[in-house]
Amino acid sequence: xxxxxxxxxxxxxxxxxxxxxxxxxxxxxxxxxxxxxxxxxxxxxxxxxxxxxxxxxxxxxxxxxxxxxxxxxxxxxxxxxxxxxxxxxxxxxxxxxxxxxxxxxxxxxxxxxxxxxxxxxxxxxxxxxxxxxxxxxxxxxxxxxxxxxxxxxxxxxxxxxxxxxxxxxxxxxxxxxxxxxxxxxxxxxxxxxxxxxxxxxxxxxxxxxxxxxxxxxxxxxxxxxxxxxxxxxxxxxxxxxxxxxxxxxxxxxxxxxxxxxxxxxxxxxxxxxxxxxxxxxxxxxxxxxxxxxxxxxxxxxxxxxxxxxxxxxxxxxxxxxxxxxxxxxxxxxxxxxxxxxxxxxxxxxxxx
Amino acid sequence: xxxxxxxxxxxxxxxxxxxxxxxxxxxxxxxxxxxxxxxxxxxxxxxxxxxxxxxxxxxxxxxxxxxxxxxxxxxxxxxxxxxxxxxxxxxxxxxxxxxxxxxxxxxxxxxxxxxxxxxxxxxxxxxxxxxxxxxxxxxxxxxxxxxxxxxxxxxxxxxxxxxxxxxxxxxxxxxxxxxxxxxxxxxxxxxxxxxxxxxxxxxxxxxxxxxxxxxxxxxxxxxxxxxxxxxxxxxxxxxxxxxxxxxxxxxxxxxxxxxxxxxxxxxxxxxxxxxxxxxxxxxxxxxxxxxxxxxxxxxxxxxxxxxxxxxxxxxxxxxxxxxxxxxxxxxxxxxxxxxxxxxxxxxxxxxxxxxxxxxxxxxxxxxxxxxxxxxxxxxxxxxxxxxxxxxxxxxxxxxxxxxxxxxxxxxxxxxxxxxxxxxxxxxxxxxxxxxxxxxxxxxxxxxxxxxxxxxxxxxxxxxxxxxxxxxxxxxxxxxxxxxxxxxxxxxxxxxxxxxxxxxxxxxxxxxxxxxxxxxxxxxxxxxxxxxxxxxxxxxxxxxxxxxxxxxxxxxxxxxxxxxxxxxxxxxxx
Numbered sequence: 001x002x003x004x005x006x007x008x009x010x011x012x013x014x015x016x017x018x019x020x021x022x023x024x025x026x027x028x029x030x031x032x033x034x035x036x037x038x039x040x041x042x043x044x045x046x047x048x049x050x051x052x053x054x055x056x057x058x059x060x061x062x063x064x065x066x067x068x069x070x071x072x073x074x075x076x077x078x079x080x081x082x083x084x085x086x087x088x089x090x091x092x093x094x095x096x097x098x099x100x101x102x103x104x105x106x107x108x109x110x111x112x113x114x115x116x117x118x119x120x121x122x123x124x125x126x127x128x129x130x131x132x133x134x135x136x137x138x139x140x141x142x143x144x145x146x147x148x149x150x151x152x153x154x155x156x157x158x159x160x161x162x163x164x165x166x167x168x169x170x171x172x173x174x175x176x177x178x179x180x181x182x183x184x185x186x187x188x189x190x191x192x193x194x195x196x197x198x199x200x201x202x203x204x205x206x207x208x209x210x211x212x213x214x215x216x217x218x219x220x221x222x223x224x225x226x227x228x229x230x231x232x233x234x235x236x237x238x239x240x241x242x243x244x245x246x247x248x249x250x251x252x253x254x255x256x257x258x259x260x261x262x263x264x265x266x267x268x269x270x271x272x273x274x275x276x277x278x279x280x281x282x283x284x285x286x287x288x289x290x291x292x293x294x295x296x297x298x299x300x301x302x303x304x305x306x307x308x309x310x311x312x313x314x315x316x317x318x319x320x321x322x323x324x325x326x327x328x329x330x331x332x333x334x335x336x337x338x339x340x341x342x343x344x345x346x347x348x349x350x351x352x
Numbered sequence: 353x354x355x356x357x358x359x360x361x362x363x364x365x366x367x368x369x370x371x372x373x374x375x376x377x378x379x380x381x382x383x384x385x386x387x388x389x390x391x392x393x394x395x396x397x398x399x400x401x402x403x404x405x406x407x408x409x410x411x412x413x414x415x416x417x418x419x420x421x422x423x424x425x426x427x428x429x430x431x432x433x434x435x436x437x438x439x440x441x442x443x444x445x446x447x448x449x450x451x452x453x454x455x456x457x458x459x460x461x462x463x464x465x466x467x468x469x470x471x472x473x474x475x476x477x478x479x480x481x482x483x484x485x486x487x488x489x490x491x492x493x494x495x496x497x498x499x500x501x502x503x504x505x506x507x508x509x510x511x512x513x514x515x516x517x518x519x520x521x522x523x524x525x526x527x528x529x530x531x532x533x534x535x536x537x538x539x540x541x542x543x544x545x546x547x548x549x550x551x552x553x554x555x556x557x558x559x560x561x562x563x564x565x566x567x568x569x570x571x572x573x574x575x576x577x578x579x580x581x582x583x584x585x586x587x588x589x590x591x592x593x594x595x596x597x598x599x600x601x602x603x604x605x606x607x608x609x610x611x612x613x614x615x616x617x618x619x620x621x622x623x624x625x626x627x628x629x630x631x632x633x634x635x636x637x638x639x640x641x642x643x644x645x646x647x648x649x650x651x652x653x654x655x656x657x658x659x660x661x662x663x664x665x666x667x668x669x670x671x672x673x674x675x676x677x678x679x680x681x682x683x684x685x686x687x688x689x690x691x692x693x694x695x696x697x698x699x700x701x702x703x704x705x706x707x708x709x710x711x712x713x714x715x716x717x718x719x720x721x722x723x724x725x726x727x728x729x730x731x732x733x734x735x736x737x738x739x740x741x742x743x744x745x746x747x748x749x750x751x752x753x754x755x756x757x758x759x760x761x762x763x764x765x766x767x768x769x770x771x772x773x774x775x776x777x778x779x780x781x782x783x784x785x786x787x788x789x790x791x792x793x794x795x796x797x798x799x800x801x802x803x804x805x806x807x808x809x810x811x812x813x814x815x816x817x818x819x820x821x822x823x824x825x826x827x828x829x830x831x832x833x834x835x836x837x838x839x840x841x842x843x844x845x846x847x848x849x850x851x852x853x854x855x856x857x858x859x860x861x862x863x864x865x866x867x868x869x870x871x872x873x874x875x876x877x878x879x880x881x882x883x884x885x886x887x888x889x890x891x892x893x894x895x896x897x898x899x900x901x902x903x904x905x906x907x908x909x910x911x912x913x914x915x916x917x918x919x920x921x922x923x924x925x
Contacts, residue, residue, distance in 0.1 A: 078868030095784035186600035221884035229484035348590030351604025
């Protein structure tokens with residue numbers, strides 16, 4: 001896999017190089033591997049499909065609602081953190097019975113592991129043209145559907161005006177002691193973005209943040225809740241889309257993309273090779289990656305991976321941010337050691 | 353009739369419809385309890401693969417595993433202390449004193465026990481979250497402090513919430529011991545000039561000490577097995593316990609089965625030690641004087657002291673039952689739980705979301721009901737069979753069966769789930785990913801409750817009644833169906849409900865075993881809480897607690913009825 005770099009992401013998003021993989025992929029009989037092979041009648045006969053996703057349910061609900069309205073096909077979903085999604089898929093694969101037809105996770109390394117295990121379908125997609133080459137698998141097993149930035153979010157009552165944190169360094173000040181929050185489930189799904197920070201800005205930053213005794217919760221939604229209620233004053237590396245929605249809903253919070261750089265996390269989607277509902281799943285994949293559904297994603301505050309979809313209202317264009325990226329192949333390889341280091345720095349449970 | 357009656361009975365007893373039911377039940381028991389435990393053992397020692405006895409010791413050379421072990425022991429110890437500190441005074445007050453509202457207090461203790469502990473944990477996040485919690489904010493306003501004095505996200509917080517759930521063990525055991533104490537001892541002590549407190553400390557206390565110790569040990573054992581409070585309150589504080597550690601190991605990718613099994617076995621060992629301690633203690637100190645049943649217990653008149661004791665009792669039931677359930681109810685009807693009670697904050701939309709709109713919640717309710725009903729039925733069939741084979745036959749290995757059917761009582765849900773996962777993720781019984789694996793886990797977890805209940809019921813019925821039917825020419829199946837079943841029906845209903853109630857809100861095993869489409873109420877609550885939708889969680893919680901309480905009402909009524917089986921049918925043995 002080509003290294004994911006800020007420059008190439010931006011280039012891809014800005015210019016949208018058209019690069020269609022021409023090699024035709026042959027698969028088991030009846031399983032579509034390109035959009036033209038999707039049989040609408042068969043998809044409707046399958047009637048439903050199952051999606052495993054780590055995306056916020058409000059966005060998922062809006063997209064599957066639109067899909068149902070258009071095709072009459074029901075999408076049932078399992079929603080958990082990206083490590084939940086991955087461990088479920090891997091365990092189900094061990095049992096020889098993957099329930100999911102389509103998998104979506106905000107941890108690209110997870111999709112790479114699934115690809116290594118031979119669980120993902122190699123296919124072509126109509127969305128390929130709109131996605132930067134480094135945001136999709138050359139073999140066509142996965143493509144990024146969204147980009148999430150790990151921002152600083154804060155309570156404006158506690159840290160309003162002058163006191164508002166602007167940089168990562170601001171969060172390391174003694175004034176932040178006992179006032180910080182961050183997220184990761186017990187299985188370590190918050191680690192990639194924290195590692196991105198460590199890689200670009202040094203582990204010392206994480207150690208100084210840890211020294212301020214941050215509270216840790218399982219999800220960015222819970223982080224926002226802590227900030228909205230005033231339980232904590234500021235959070236690091238929390239989801240920009242959740243912070244965006246909190247502000248939009250008039251809650252006493254705001255967020256900032258620090259100038260030192262902000263970790264960006266591509267979420268990615270793939271189809272399961274031996275899915276029970278191959279046609280419905282492929283149809284849904286194309287819908288999910290299409291401009292309309294990606295618009296719904298943006299309405300939920302996410303940045304689309306499509307170069308032809310605008311950023312969320314009121315959000316800065318990615319080109320204006322200093323994006324910190326991660327080589328996910330490397331992350332996949334070193335993941336155990338990285339999680340071990342997270343345990344050393346923050347304590348608690350990281351699934352290692 | 354030329355053939356001897358005995359031979360004919362024997363012959364008919366060997367193969368008929370009941371034999372099929374028996375074999376099926378016993379096979380089921382071996383499959384769902386024995387088979388997973390076998391896998392758990394094998395996996396912890398690295399089988400299949402290289403046999404390595406030192407693996408368990410190796411696991412604990414990692415600080416990531418050692419800390420959860422220590423934390424789990426601290427939690428067990430702490431909640432046992434709370435259990436005694438709250439359970440014993442309440443038991444004394446309601447069993448022997450003239451404190452008012454005794455029945456109400458007892459009922460509320462039962463509510464504290466029945467409320468799933470993870471719901472109590474969520475309630476206490478609302479009540480004692482360090483800054484935004486209701487209690488803390490109230491105290492902040494009173495004292496003018498910038499921060500509330502309590503932090504529920506701490507070891508103390510976990511111990512407190514778990515203690516609130518387990519103290520009923522000590523309460524109920526001490527209560528029944530106090531009710532059966534022979535009053536003549538007290539009277540003798542009084543006649544000899546002992547004062548009230550002297551009687552209490554030197555006569556009553558030693559007599560009920562085994563019950564107190566038993567309750568404390570049960571509390572400790574149960575606290576180690578819980579998952580919810582440890583997950584909801586421990587994770588934010590970076591405190592890991594064995595169940596949450598096991599969850600982390602399996603929930604991460606790739607799942608590390610051997611490590612999870614080794615930790616599970618440790619949890620089993622701890623539980624077994626606790627149970628053995630309890631048994632050893634009871635055997636050494638069993639000078640209970642149950643002879644006093646005939647004497648009328650007179651309630652001790654405490655004078656003004658009773659108001660103080662009442663205040664304490666009300667305080668405990670307020671903290672353990674009224675406040676958590678109440679605050680969940682408030683949040684369930686609120687647009688935002690932070691805003692508290694106000695007309696503008698009132699809404700019913702959380703209930704429509706929880707019961708009709710939210711995909712996972714709706715599916716969870718449907719799944720939980722059908723799983724709990726199916727688990728209840730299966731557990732009753734298996735439990736009744738085990739009890740029957742144990743009490744009515746001379747079959748070889750019947751003690752083993754009975755032991756196997758009781759064993760899961762000492763197994764934490766997390767442990768049972770790891771075993772079930774290992775066993776049923778691969779052929780020949782690959783049911784992981786389907787709803788069947790949850791059914792297996794629930795039956796395995798709760799079959800002891802059904803077995804014990806069936807055993808108690810069957811003991812009350814004299815075998816002569818079935819024998820009479822057999823002599824009159826009925827087959828064993830007919831004797832079971834037409835004589836035993838009608839007489840034991842209330843007991844069977846109790847056994848069913850005893851399984852149905854905990855299965856309806858089971859979390860610790862489910863969280864490791866569910867998949868897309870097989871979510872339960874507990875999973876929906878866990879996941880929605882993750883997403884910060886506390887109000888919808890509260891609505892689901894209120895629904896669950898209401899259903900649980902409604903279902904418990906017939907349980908109460910039936911078990912009272914069970915005790916008043918016509919005396920003619922009650923065996924003296």
